[in-house]
Amino acid sequence: xxxxxxxxxxxxxxxxxxxxxxxxxxxxxxxxxxxxxxxxxxxxxxxxxxxxxxxxxxxxxxxxxxxxxxxxxxxxxxxxxxxxxxxxxxxxxxxxxxxxxxxxxxxxxxxxxxxxxxxxxxxxxxxxxxxxxxxxxxxxxxxxxxxxxxxxxxxxxxxxxxxxxxxxxxxxxxxxxxxxxxxxxxxxxxxxxxxxxxxxxxxxxxxxxxxxxxxxxxxxxxxxxxxxxxxxxxxxxxxxxxxxxxxxxxxxxxxxxxxxxxxxxxxxxxxxxxxxxxxxxxxxxxxxxxxxxxxxxxxxxxxxxxxxxxxxxxxxxxxxxxxxxxxxxxxxxxxxxxxxxxxxxxxxxxxxxxxxxxxxxxxxxxxxxxxxxxxxxxxxxxxxxxxxxxxxxxxxxxxxxxxxxxxxxxxxx
Amino acid sequence: xxxxxxxxxxxxxxxxxxxxxxxxxxxxxxxxxxxxxxxxxxxxxxxxxxxxxxxxxxxxxxxxxxxxxxxxxxxxxxxxxxxxxxxxxxxxxxxxxxxxxxxxxxxxxxxxxxxxxxxxxxxxxxxxxxxxxxxxxxxxxxxxxxxxxxxxxxxxxxxxxxxxxxxxxxxxxxxxxxxxxxxxxxxxxxxxxxxxxxxxxxxxxxxxxxxxxxxxxxxxxxxxxxxxxxxxxxxxxxxxxxxxxxxxxxxxxxxxxxxxxxxxxxxxxxxxxxxxxxxxxxxxxxxxxxxxxxxxxxxxxxxxxxxxxxxxxxxxxxxxxxxxxxxxxxxxx
Numbered sequence: 001x002x003x004x005x006x007x008x009x010x011x012x013x014x015x016x017x018x019x020x021x022x023x024x025x026x027x028x029x030x031x032x033x034x035x036x037x038x039x040x041x042x043x044x045x046x047x048x049x050x051x052x053x054x055x056x057x058x059x060x061x062x063x064x065x066x067x068x069x070x071x072x073x074x075x076x077x078x079x080x081x082x083x084x085x086x087x088x089x090x091x092x093x094x095x096x097x098x099x100x101x102x103x104x105x106x107x108x109x110x111x112x113x114x115x116x117x118x119x120x121x122x123x124x125x126x127x128x129x130x131x132x133x134x135x136x137x138x139x140x141x142x143x144x145x146x147x148x149x150x151x152x153x154x155x156x157x158x159x160x161x162x163x164x165x166x167x168x169x170x171x172x173x174x175x176x177x178x179x180x181x182x183x184x185x186x187x188x189x190x191x192x193x194x195x196x197x198x199x200x201x202x203x204x205x206x207x208x209x210x211x212x213x214x215x216x217x218x219x220x221x222x223x224x225x226x227x228x229x230x231x232x233x234x235x236x237x238x239x240x241x242x243x244x245x246x247x248x249x250x251x252x253x254x255x256x257x258x259x260x261x262x263x264x265x266x267x268x269x270x271x272x273x274x275x276x277x278x279x280x281x282x283x284x285x286x287x288x289x290x291x292x293x294x295x296x297x298x299x300x301x302x303x304x305x306x307x308x309x310x311x312x313x314x315x316x317x318x319x320x321x322x323x324x325x326x327x328x329x330x331x332x333x334x335x336x337x338x339x340x341x342x343x344x345x346x347x348x349x350x351x352x353x354x355x356x357x358x359x360x361x362x363x364x365x366x367x368x369x370x371x372x373x374x375x376x377x378x379x380x381x382x383x384x385x386x387x388x389x390x391x392x393x394x395x396x397x398x399x400x401x402x403x404x405x406x407x408x409x410x411x412x413x
Numbered sequence: 414x415x416x417x418x419x420x421x422x423x424x425x426x427x428x429x430x431x432x433x434x435x436x437x438x439x440x441x442x443x444x445x446x447x448x449x450x451x452x453x454x455x456x457x458x459x460x461x462x463x464x465x466x467x468x469x470x471x472x473x474x475x476x477x478x479x480x481x482x483x484x485x486x487x488x489x490x491x492x493x494x495x496x497x498x499x500x501x502x503x504x505x506x507x508x509x510x511x512x513x514x515x516x517x518x519x520x521x522x523x524x525x526x527x528x529x530x531x532x533x534x535x536x537x538x539x540x541x542x543x544x545x546x547x548x549x550x551x552x553x554x555x556x557x558x559x560x561x562x563x564x565x566x567x568x569x570x571x572x573x574x575x576x577x578x579x580x581x582x583x584x585x586x587x588x589x590x591x592x593x594x595x596x597x598x599x600x601x602x603x604x605x606x607x608x609x610x611x612x613x614x615x616x617x618x619x620x621x622x623x624x625x626x627x628x629x630x631x632x633x634x635x636x637x638x639x640x641x642x643x644x645x646x647x648x649x650x651x652x653x654x655x656x657x658x659x660x661x662x663x664x665x666x667x668x669x670x671x672x673x674x675x676x677x678x679x680x681x682x683x684x685x686x687x688x689x690x691x692x693x694x695x696x697x698x699x700x701x702x703x704x705x706x707x708x709x710x711x712x713x714x715x716x717x718x719x720x721x722x723x724x725x726x727x728x729x730x731x732x733x734x735x736x737x738x739x740x741x742x743x744x745x746x
Contacts, residue, residue, distance in 0.1 A: 001642050001643065001644060001645060001665065002580070002583045002643040002644065002645050002646065002739075003419075003582075003583045003586055003640060003642060003643035004640075004641075004642065005586070005587070005590065008590070008591075054537065054538050054539065055538050056538075056539070107645075114572075115550065115551065117572075122527075123531060125608075125612065126528060126531060126532075126608060127535070129456070129608065129611055130455060130456040131456075132456065134456075134457060136615060139612075139615055140615045140616065143612040143615060143616070144735065147520070147574075147735065148572055148573075149572070149573045149574055149577075149735070149736040150735060150736070153648065153649075153650075153736065156648070156650075157650070162648045162650060163648075164580065164645065164646050165573065165646070165648070165736070165737070166571060166573075166580060166584070167571060167572045167573055167577075168569050168570065168571060168572075169522075169551035169552055169570045169571070169572045170552050170568070170569060170570055171550050171551070171552050177569065181569070181584075184587065184591070185587075188587060188590075188591060190587070204531075204534060205527070205530065205531045205534060205549075208530075208534040208538045208541050208546075209530065209541070209546035209547075209549065210546075211538060211541075212538070212541045212542065212543040212546050213543045213546060213547075214543070264567045264568075265565050265566070265567070266515075266556075266559045266564065266565045266566065266567070266568045267565070268556075268559050268560040268563060268564070268565060271480065271547050271548075271553065271556055271557070271560075272547050279565070280565060283565060399552070400547055400550050400552070400553070400556070401550060401552040401553055401555065401556030401570075402556050402559065402560070402568075403552060403556075403568065
């Protein structure tokens, strides 16, 4: 039964990460991404996924996927039906699954975040539905695989597991919310393991949407720069294998890090603009610290939401200043959206993996495009590659509709 | 004393029958299908049968809120159902005296504005409306509702087939039992659009799509209609996956004892419930199919059925359109 829940443990179990998979425009897999983020490499280029010729901004951080998918339980026919978002999800899933050492099972919860699922298939469906002469060829397949629950089922089928599926679509906080929800499921004793993360592929509709809002930078994404003028879009996927420490130890699994805090809040200021003082961001960071039982000064690095838009970065800087108080100058902050853009529903999960990389490697990923740091930043903003000693890393994700989420990871030693 | 029972404190519904739970229940009690209206289908010379929500009898004051003036139908349905379910507690939320969570569940989502915006992009991306795009995002309705009520607590939009609404009840129960919120709205909502209707025609041409929303307001309380159990979602995998999933849900529900009444999502061939002797109601044959909204209506009707003293337990069976089946049992606390 999904409900009633089993008794809540007197002390919540510790939640550790035993697998991680990541796909961004920097590459497929942990190694390529760690090298890219550590050096602050940028991966923007002219869009090829669709015709962006009539768009105001025409660059994005597109993923180059290998020509064939990794071997899984999917048939070749099934593979051919997957869109670019589902393919990225599959690559991240296979890497995470292999690293975790998990076996096929019938009761593994899957929690995914996405904003647009298989939107490219939806776009194709609409175009063909209006085309002359009328044809329904491939339309049923588009309808089916457009829906994110079917993309998730493809992942389950590929890896050989089933279980409760939760898809959280909290705009750009979806990936962080999904990991946070998985954290809650484990800590409340409802499950010992969860596969969680987020994914989103580039699509014409969403790309044009951000262009219509003039939220995209025509000059390049420069988070927290005084002269920032917008975001860059990217695509990708990341998944984490989360389980109790007891379960990981029993299996003798390698532990990549510990998830210790999660906070979520809702900003009711405006549909697309944050409260200028970062009220909900402050609330989510404070809640994550409360759950983690740590003080802000113990956080050695913040992977900021840091989209590069004037409003987001200003509000987030205010929130970090208020949250850290007098200790703000000690807190090191960067936004990896300078490298791979804004991954929307995948952002929170990709940035969670970057935090794990930073904690394991003891380095800070720079926002190398930022030139003159906005004076509102009272914290230590990282613009060049740096070694660092850090025990805790926090990642922020804020989305349209006021969805705010913060996660805190601890170095595993 | 810590109350661990999760109870339904209010219900709300917007459906093709009207803008209230009373309208929905009256339509069901009449036992006749609601009228079907033809929906224009662009680029083809046929129309699509749908069941639309009628215009409200009187203007809704909350539509004057700046955030809600331009919203899509799905946002209006979700808001109206949520306010009906919340009742007087809406004032407590606004006053900061009640931490209110929101779990908003959809399958197709804001498809009206999504198709409209994409059409604008295809015509000329330079003139695509920046006002329409944000309304295409799945969580826009939940965001508008949170802003209207003034709640900054946790708020999830959960996407999936019809079963997502029942899973949303479990999410809400978790937040309540973890004391993250004092009350939680769980809303299922959908809106009609030719695109969704045309897509459904490819798989189930006999299905008439509908629109609207249903809302359940949950709290921890010792009295009221209580969540007794939610079964595991049974995923559609393998041969004959739907029937196998429904059978598995039925087996789980049967462990709780016989319900007085069953609210299901429609009889199907090979249905394991077909020999069940109790009272059975399939709302969708009257209302049409509206995915998460229709699941919410089932739960609303089930909760209302428990008002009768002769009804001790009701079961809800939701067989989703393409992902899973799930069951819910409600009892009077």
